[in-house]
Amino acid sequence: MNYEKKILLVDDDIDILEQNKILFEAEGYTVETAETSNDGYEKFLTFKPACAVIDLMMEEYDSGFVLAHKLKRHPLGKKMPVYIVTAVANQTGLQFESMTPEEQEWINADDILNKPVEIEEILSRISDFYENQSG
Amino acid sequence: MEDSDHPARILLVDDEDYLRNGVKRILQIEGFEVETAENGAEGIKKGTEFDFDVALLDLKMPDISGIEVLRMIRQARPNTICFMATAYASYETAVEATKLGAEGYILKPFTPDELIHNIEKGLQKRRLILEAERLKADREARLLELAFERSRLNTIINLLADGVLVINQFGEMVYYNPAALRYLDLDVILLAEEILEILPPEVKEIAQRMISKEKFEVMGESVQFKLSSNPDMFVEVTCSPIPDHDRKKIAGIVIVAKNITQFKEIEQLKSQFVSMVSHELKAPVAATIGFLDILLNPKMKLTDHQRSDFLNRSTARLRSLLTMVNDLLDISRIELNTVKREIVKIDLASLVQETVEMMQFEAAKKNITIKFSAGEIPFTIEADRLEIERVITNLMSNAVKYNKTDGEVLVSLKKKGAYIILEIKDTGIGLKPEEKNRLFSEFFRAKNEFTKSIHGTGLGLSIVKKTIDYYSGKIESESEYGKGTTFRVFLPEKILNK
Numbered sequence: 001m002n003y004e005k006k007i008l009l010v011d012d013d014i015d016i017l018e019q020n021k022i023l024f025e026a027e028g029y030t031v032e033t034a035e036t037s038n039d040g041y042e043k044f045l046t047f048k049p050a051c052a053v054i055d056l057m058m059e060e061y062d063s064g065f066v067l068a069h070k071l072k073r074h075p076l077g078k079k080m081p082v083y084i085v086t087a088v089a090n091q092t093g094l095q096f097e098s099m100t101p102e103e104q105e106w107i108n109a110d111d112i113l114n115k116p117v118e119i120e121e122i123l124s125r126i127s128d129f130y131e132n133q134s135g
Numbered sequence: 136m137e138d139s140d141h142p143a144r145i146l147l148v149d150d151e152d153y154l155r156n157g158v159k160r161i162l163q164i165e166g167f168e169v170e171t172a173e174n175g176a177e178g179i180k181k182g183t184e185f186d187f188d189v190a191l192l193d194l195k196m197p198d199i200s201g202i203e204v205l206r207m208i209r210q211a212r213p214n215t216i217c218f219m220a221t222a223y224a225s226y227e228t229a230v231e232a233t234k235l236g237a238e239g240y241i242l243k244p245f246t247p248d249e250l251i252h253n254i255e256k257g258l259q260k261r262r263l264i265l266e267a268e269r270l271k272a273d274r275e276a277r278l279l280e281l282a283f284e285r286s287r288l289n290t291i292i293n294l295l296a297d298g299v300l301v302i303n304q305f306g307e308m309v310y311y312n313p314a315a316l317r318y319l320d321l322d323v324i325l326l327a328e329e330i331l332e333i334l335p336p337e338v339k340e341i342a343q344r345m346i347s348k349e350k351f352e353v354m355g356e357s358v359q360f361k362l363s364s365n366p367d368m369f370v371e372v373t374c375s376p377i378p379d380h381d382r383k384k385i386a387g388i389v390i391v392a393k394n395i396t397q398f399k400e401i402e403q404l405k406s407q408f409v410s411m412v413s414h415e416l417k418a419p420v421a422a423t424i425g426f427l428d429i430l431l432n433p434k435m436k437l438t439d440h441q442r443s444d445f446l447n448r449s450t451a452r453l454r455s456l457l458t459m460v461n462d463l464l465d466i467s468r469i470e471l472n473t474v475k476r477e478i479v480k481i482d483l484a485s486l487v488q489e490t491v492e493m494m495q496f497e498a499a500k501k502n503i504t505i506k507f508s509a510g511e512i513p514f515t516i517e518a519d520r521l522e523i524e525r526v527i528t529n530l531m532s533n534a535v536k537y538n539k540t541d542g543e544v545l546v547s548l549k550k551k552g553a554y555i556i557l558e559i560k561d562t563g564i565g566l567k568p569e570e571k572n573r574l575f576s577e578f579f580r581a582k583n584e585f586t587k588s589i590h591g592t593g594l595g596l597s598i599v600k601k602t603i604d605y606y607s608g609k610i611e612s613e614s615e616y617g618k619g620t621t622f623r624v625f626l627p628e629k630i631l632n633k
Contacts, residue, residue: 015448016422019422026435087417115417
């Protein structure tokens, strides 16, 4: 399945945001960035990305979960992958697989990835996602 | 009564003067203390009033017979040893006198030796009786003490915060205190009730295993679990076997249940703090590595401006990391109370003035005016200069950093009682009500559209609060979101008990 190479990055660390923007742009992506959950949701509505990568801890420790929940329940967000990235997963033992089905269902993110995340990792997940969709 | 430093006291009852006086003299020569009575009535009066060691009673007296005197004395003073003295003892009177507790007969006329021999014998008996009495009293006192001790032990165990439950080798309840019911999830239990089945499964398993062991071993076992009736409560239960008298077999088990809910909460807070610290430390490192990776990646086409920008930003992140580590070390020094302080008199007015001047450069960037007003009176406190300087710098730099362009910072000093009040008022972005409670906790930083470009460690106010606490002062804040924040610091003029 074909998809437009548009990605939304949401992170409250402006340095990380800019780095990822440059890296995705080098891969031919059009990148939109947001530093807060609210801004992220607004940009999602206007930008209509093919993927969203969201930092977990922003205004609140679980801001990323709440945003993922909102995106995945929007008609536009249903058919795109949403990845949550976090630096605390290692320390806290937070693993998407070990969450209860109810929690996973609520968050509905496609995966939780440990920071720092390799761009290639996200790129291959996106292409896998859309391949499965068409198949 | 006879005691070690007092001669034996003897009562002599006889109606014949010469005999009374003769005997009295003999006994006095022997070192006894002698009291005499010349008739039965007087004998009874004296013999019942005082506890003589020995009484010598004439059997035949004109008023009251010696037997009657004997009866009365024995009734009132059962420990007085009584001898009957008579010239002619009939069998009947002898029997009656013995029944009434007379020690023996001394036949008249008697020689001094006979008399003294009998008296000595009587005194010996008296000593034995008194000793027996004393032992009996002792024993009773000790029993009383034991009973008291036992009830005191009961009271103590009942008042223990920890639950105590004792079961025998058959799994029957022998003893428990009220806390045991609470922490072992039990309703009422009865003495000798078989209790294993109603214990929480975690405890039952250990107790059963312990009882079924053939041999006694000194080995307790503990388990921690949440109560099924109250999942908010965490308990730790320790089972320890009680040995029987020869320490070979198990006589029972003592089960001690402790409420460790608070301990678990602290443990959780600790790991939350650790993960928060890790996160805060990791963020600048990750950002720096990210920039370096991009800078080192030959495929990236970067402009010169981008290159220097990324390097500058990396440096800034590493600098903030260093500040954060230093702040963390400061916090731990304050908490561990290992801060080296040099307590001196500080002129707060001039210290604040210096800080205001230092802040001007930063303030000018956003065209912020800092105004400082203090009365003419001296504002001196006793404290470590560097620490107080840090408090003032921290609060003022917040007032500038979180201020709006063209804003104002109003600083003033006042005196109230034994305290100096430093007030720092800004026209900045203010705090939301829900943010106010978290203001002084570690790593709290107000995050909103105004603050996203402001760098900080989130440790400054925590250090400020801890420092002020050390000096027995206090810090207050008032804030309105969008309008500004006021901090008020109260510091005592004289340092207290440090």
